[in-house]
Amino acid sequence: DTEVTQTPKHLVMGMTNKKSLKCEQHMGHRAMYWYKQKAKKPPELMFVYSYEKLSINESVPSRFSPECPNSSLLNLHLHALQPEDSALYLCASQPGVSSYNEQFFGPGTRLTVL
Amino acid sequence: DQQVKQNSPSLSVQEGRISILNCDYTNSMFDYFLWYKKYPAEGPTFLISISSIKDKNEDGRFTVFLNKSAKHLSLHIVPSQPGDSAVYFCAAHMNRDDKIIFGKGTRLHILP
Numbered sequence: 001d002t003e004v005t006q007t008p009k010h011l012v013m014g015m016t017n018k019k020s021l022k023c024e025q026h027m028g029h030r031a032m033y034w035y036k037q038k039a040k041k042p043p044e045l046m047f048v049y050s051y052e053k054l055s056i057n058e059s060v061p062s063r064f065s066p067e068c069p070n071s072s073l074l075n076l077h078l079h080a081l082q083p084e085d086s087a088l089y090l091c092a093s094q095p096g097v098s099s100y101n102e103q104f105f106g107p108g109t110r111l112t113v114l
Numbered sequence: 115d116q117q118v119k120q121n122s123p124s125l126s127v128q129e130g131r132i133s134i135l136n137c138d139y140t141n142s143m144f145d146y147f148l149w150y151k152k153y154p155a156e157g158p159t160f161l162i163s164i165s166s167i168k169d170k171n172e173d174g175r176f177t178v179f180l181n182k183s184a185k186h187l188s189l190h191i192v193p194s195q196p197g198d199s200a201v202y203f204c205a206a207h208m209n210r211d212d213k214i215i216f217g218k219g220t221r222l223h224i225l226p
Contacts, residue, residue, distance in 0.1 A: 035157060037214065042150060045157030058157075088213065097154065103201065105216040 004106035006091050012112045013081065021076040021109045023091030029104070031097040032074040034066060035090040037108070043090055049074060050097040081113045117141050118206050120217035128225050133191040135220050137204030140185065144206040148214065149178060149189045152201045161202075162189070191222075199224045 004025045013019050023032065030051050035043035048056035049068040063085075065077040074091055091106040119138045127133045135149075146165045150158035164171040164178045164187065171178050177190045191198055204217040 033157075042148075042160040043157055103152065103203070103216075103219055107215075108213060110213075 004091055004093050004104045006089075006106035006109050008109055009107065010110045010112075012114065013078065014114050015081060015083070017081075018077070018079045020078065021089055021091075021111075023074040023076075023093075023106055024072055025093040025104065026072055027093065027104065028071075029093035029095050030071060031094040032068065033090075033092040033094070033103070034074070034076050035092065036085075037088040037090055047076075048097060055097060078111075081111075083113050086111055086113045116217075118204055118215050118217040120202075120204050120220045122220050123218075124221040124223065126223045126225055127194050129196060130193045133189075133194045133198065133222055133224070135189040135191075135202050135204070135222065137187045137189075137217055138185060139187075139206050141206070141208070142182075142185070143208060143210065144215075145209040146207045147178070147180065147187050148205045148207065149176075150203040150205060150216075151198075152203060152219070158203055194222075194224050196224050196226065198222060 007022045032049045034046040036046055037043040045058050046060045047066045052068045063080050067075040088108045088110050090108045092103045094103045117140050146163055148163040149161040151161050152158040162173050162176045162178050164180050169180050175191055180187045201219040201221050203219045205214045207214050
């Protein structure tokens with residue numbers, strides 16, 4: 001299995017809702033990433049997990065809360081989001097953080113905040 | 115099935131020479147293509163893009179060529195410099211979904 005899967009594909013939520021995005025890989029990769037991508041812009045790095053520990057948090061607001069329950073799974077918990085948080089959220093994985101290896105991207109979750 | 119393929123996981127090029135990074139795609143509905151550069155533990159940064167109606171776009175040392183009939187694009191870096199050592203991602207934009215699909219990347223190593 002050489003894929004990164006993300007669920008759901010689309011999510012519409014209100015500003016008071018709590019929801020979660022899920023990312024999964026079974027390639028034995030120990031680095032997992034969350035990116036936010038706005039239309040026609042490059043992906044912005046949000047969080048990096050290395051060996052299930054948060055290693056990089058790019059000053060992301062606390063309304064985004066990542067979680068890595070095991071080496072195959074990465075969640076992004078969402079609470080009290082703003083309309084400007086509407087974007088494509090991409091997950092990616094890599095064998096290790098400090099490497100020049102290929103990075104495998106998931107298909108993304110299209111999030112709309114009303 | 116991968117819609118954007120970078121078949122070379124890595125490439126080594128002498129400093130000062132030309133680096134050529136290749137990318138193939140399967141979906142003729144992509145409306146533009148992008149190249150990103152990524153250092154370890156950082157997010158990708160945008161390098162250059164090309165519309166599907168063009169066959170060449172140049173920006174400084176970087177040129178992207180698009181061959182629509184072959185569904186192939188390439189990124190040329192001339193001359194290659196040590197700071198160009200990174201992973202390069204090819205990506206394609208699908209207008210219907212407003213989505214960008216990434217290849218797996220090619221590691222470029224510039225040799226002194």
